[in-house]
Amino acid sequence: MIITDTHTHLYSEAFDEDRIEMINRAINNGVSRFFIPAIDSSYTSSMLQLEKDFPENVFLMMGLHPTHVKDNYKKELQHVEHMLKSHKFYAVGEIGIDLYWDKSTLGIQQEAFQYQIWLAKKHKLPIVIHCREAFNEVFDILEKEKDTDLFGIFHCFTGNFEQAQQAISYNMKLGIGGVSTFKNGKIDKFLNKINLKHIVLETDSPYLAPTPYRGKRNESAYILKVLEKLTSIYNISTEELANITTQNSKTVFGI
Template sequence: MIDTHAHIYMVDFDDDRDQVIQRALRKRINTILLPNINIDSIQPMLKTEMTYPGICYSMIGLHPCYVKSDFLETLETIYSWFSQHKFIAIGEIGMDFYRKNYYKLEQEEAFIIQLNWAKQMNLPVVIHARNSIKKILKLLSKEQDGSLTGVFHCFCGDIKEAMEINFLGFHIGLGGISTFKNSGMEKVIPYLDLNYLILETDCPYLSPVPYRGKRNEPAHLQLIVNHIAKIRKMASLEIEMLTTNNAKTLFQI
């Protein structure tokens, strides 16, 4: 299986990263995709990729929560990494309107700039859309020229939003939130298009039930698979195969 969104390069894993990787491999999770968040995360992310070649793959991008008044200079620095390293995606990027003191216009401009990187580099985008999904869908509708692909990671929207995402050619990433009773996802998952579904943990965040509130890790992906399979009344292995093939196609792994 493929964990399409895992921050295992973060300090949360410094004491036991090897053990975390081994637990994932024992669960048949042999590919882990690493989303970047800001300038400071690039080096530890690339070090993790180098330490676990063929298992970990890096993305590059500026997370919306790190978009500030100097975002253009930050993006320029991040863009310079394209000449130094091969990345599998632009991410994670997007918009986050959860916090009060957000840079709304700056986030929008940074998002569009990075979408154009994706067009230029022919890479998928990994989208963070916290409290901003309608705005992002509106922007994507304008920017989609047929070349943009990617995933709305950590999806917890409704079926109408899911259909709009798929219509634009984008996948949906399901993670630990889909196992939360108060997420409402049990009413959405039965109607999701399996051809556009991929799996993620977003570790160290958002551990699935029964580990909610504790540090998440790639090995927990199996719990998400089992939960989806139960709701869809399918075999877990079938969900594994479908989502793995979707991820391989999207990220060209």
């Protein structure tokens, strides 16, 4: 059984004291594939070091996170473009729009999101979308960019059933993590209406730890709690769910 964490910030400062032990703990629990989203250029060297330390397990993305789209965003986008030309990456992400923290940057967030979609298409890579309080804004751009070259993952999906269907219509898998285990998470109420071929697993560690770890530091090994929740929703074995979602991740990332 191979379990894939399609979204984990293993380079986060939250893991500085026990990063190697934490990663090995996940591997020992069957989580052997880690896809690492970018935030901005300040984390690039740490990401490359992770890949060097765990070459069989760690697969990197490159992108500019929407909450880090600031005054220097054009320079950051140049960094993304340079890295995509000079190193192997498996997705452009995480990219998107976040209106929870700062609505004043919507215009440049939209510009950065669309530009990075173009980069993904140019390099024939999937995108990994961050969307917080911005479904309409994200969907507007995806509608403009919709074609056979647009595909990827709607990371940390927290929308309703109709929004899930719309995301899927843009060739997006739904990234399902700890929120599915929350009492007020809501997505567990309709997930069984979504074909498993559209689902991938993630943790978003160190954030959004699943029940019973909610509020604590998340880590990739805790994806087992997400796996456990989804086996009850879909009424299939843990092994079958792990295999299907890992195969889905291979379809997206090409490895």
